[in-house]
Amino acid sequence: MNLTLKIWRQKNASEKGKMVTYDIKEVSPDMSFLEMLDVLNQDLIEKEQEPVAFDHDCREGICGSCSMFVNGRAHGPDSRITVCQLHMRSFKDGDTIHIEPWRATAFPVIKDLIVDRSSFDRIQQAGGFISVNTSGNTIDANAIPIDKHDADKAFDAATCIGCGACVASCKNSSAMLFVAAKVSQYALLPQGKVEATDRVLNMVKQMDAEGFGNCTNTGACEVECPKGISLENIARMNREYLAASFKG
């Protein structure tokens, strides 16, 4: 199939960007979306033009590198996948596809479709861990049985890949789903309860300092999350935060 691509091009963080139109021909429906961009880039290189820069690495939906807004949706038209898992069979001949980077104050553009998501790392550094040294001299792994339902819920929260689709989809650019996923994972497990108070207070504080917006419960984050992280986690974090605020 033949397609028209409208892609955000921006040389670096300080220069202004703009949408640029490209035509691409003979795209196979079996290609992944990023493989289609590979073809475009090879074409640009052959013409001695600069290829489109985008983040990508594992190309199997788990590393969380890829991050683009395709036709107004984070990771494109299909649901529960990252854009590297999107295949061209989701489009048809003659389509025009708009490709943009994540847009959020806390995610400044580095180049073209690449944004800086180090704000996510800093939130994790503020409290996204259990303070246990890696000596290996902990108690036996089976010493504390954990309710399977809690363990499964903790796992579901822990599957967040840190891609930032939640922020990009939110009209307020809120990072609540991302932060809530980590807070929930630990809040659901006995190991994480010990420092639950400090964790939620510190992570939320850092989240606010990074310039992410507030949550107004529109739920766009949950809809666009490639891993299906549930809004339930935000409710849990709010409870944790409230309880911690009284204590703290």
Add this chain to the structure above:
Amino acid sequence: MSILDSKVPEGPLAEKWKNHKSNINLVSPANKRNIDIIVVGTGLAGGSAAATLAELGYNVKAFCFQDSARRAHSIAAQGGINAAKNYQGDGDSTYRLFYDTVKGGDYRSRESNVHRLAEVSTNIIDQCVAQGVPFAREYGGLLDNRSFGGVLVSRTFYAKGQTGQQLLLGAYSAMNRQIGRGKIKMYARHEMLDVVIVDGKARGIIARNLVTGEIERHSAHAVVLGTGGYGNAFYLSTYAMGSNVTAAWKAHKRGAFFANPCFTQIHPTCIPVSGDHQSKLTLMSESLRNDGRIWVPKTMEDAKAIREGKLKPVDLPEDKRDYYLERRYPAFGNLVPRDVASRAAKERCDSGYGVNKTGEAVFLDFAAAIQRYGKEQAHVKGLDENDLTLVTKLGKEVVASKYGNLFQMYEKIVDQNPYETPMMIYPAVHYTMGGLWVDYNLMTTVPGLYAIGEANFSDHGANRLGASALMQGLADGYFVLPYTIGDYLSNDIRTGKIPTDSPEFEASETYVRENLNKLINNKGTKSVDYFHKKLGKIMWNKCGMARNRAHLQEAIEEIKQVREEFWKDVFVPGAENEYNEELAKAGRVADFLELGELFAKDALEREESCGGHFREEHQTENGEALRRPEYQYVSAWEYKGQPSQAIHHKEDLVYENIEVKERSYK
């Protein structure tokens, strides 16, 4: 006599590690504060090492080329992590894990290292649970296990099909805690482009900031490489797009010997190649072989009909299917080790029984498992076990709970529903057992330069067992390196900061800059990918699942030619001082083009078949790998200017605690 000193401690096997830890030199907490360590790579090995070294009190600088430490490719490991916990009471023990790993590696790994790995495996699980890693649990609240290939016990701990992700996020969280405390300084989007050697010791690195293009000097008292494997030399593999050999190769060029480069794992269960546009291959976890049955049609006619779409696989009756692994290896069946399963798939497809358009695919079928689980569920719930619709529905639910994310991944890529029709799979390059040669302390032949995880060669011999990569990465990073490195650093407590304005740093930086200049100013006519694909084809066709003398000799010549052509004709767009992925890629491919030749040379030298290295000249009557006792050594290559001039060193492998015998899974 070999110049390789493996520094394996004296004493009985089971006591070596304990005694060694008690006897090596330590660095006091006050002195650790004056010692800097660079860790390159933030996967399971690098991430866990960085965290533990920082906890111990060292100043750590950690580097990764990704935009965050959390994105290292360990994240993509699916199936699980082994540990000799014996929670299932099925006869597992440290010795059995040790034995399975040595046998699985076809008696080409170092006994003492593997035993240590088995010993610390149990600590890993305790540690990860304490960190909040949400492993799968049973209804009683205790940890669940499953089986992997090449073993007869259930010792694999898992978190659905995302075990690597959960373990890596555990290590990442431990790192974050230390970054928060200021003990780790994190350099994301940085690529290491050289090791700096001062007075014969590794004292720092030259790194390129991938955003600004700046070349930076970083000094330390020791350098640790946890930079993963080099499977992307094959172009198509299950590795991440950015996975590369550059750090290890630069270390090799600075004096670190490269061991067993030809030992590559080709994983049997990957999604087959669909076309020329393909950029990477996707693994389907080995855990699927717990329940999936592998087959091809018994007759060529049926295979042809399926290939042409005239016959649906579900319509082929049982007696017309060849469950070839169950037929050839009744004891282990579908759970034979990876090298054996991959070769068997290739054998069937080469004989004309392949089941997709390209003829390079076999079926992995869950229909039987769905029925088995469905009946079990119906029985448990007191429902009608003979109601086929009900049983199928219940069975699908169980299979979904075990492998849901893998099935979803398959469906997204192939556009077929694996609950309704068997998956199609084919082997793909997945892991490299070879890597930088290290001694028992995980130090390379360059003093102060360490290699951990997949980047070293030590534990998996000629074939790695499933769920052992995660185990090794975390064992090296959490529990081995942080202690053995102290022995070396105890001599550095009075050294003070390593200056970065020495002639050695100057020379290394110049070397890096010249290399980048050459690439960017070459202004040839072909893209980096053009050469990478060309190399990949040679590697896959001539150094892949089956190798022979003639092919390997051709490969050496052809790779040399591609390399020459690359330096003459490569075109890299953009500039040096900006974000430029093509430039980063060009540097990596240049290194693959050197490694590839050494790889073929190593495969040519090893006149035997063992594990993943199958030489057609050396096979049994039944087509099994034929090991030769005179090759019971590690090949370690010393760099001498060109891959063709590399000098071959041998470390003899001695097995005192295990009887070396024919590796049979029948």
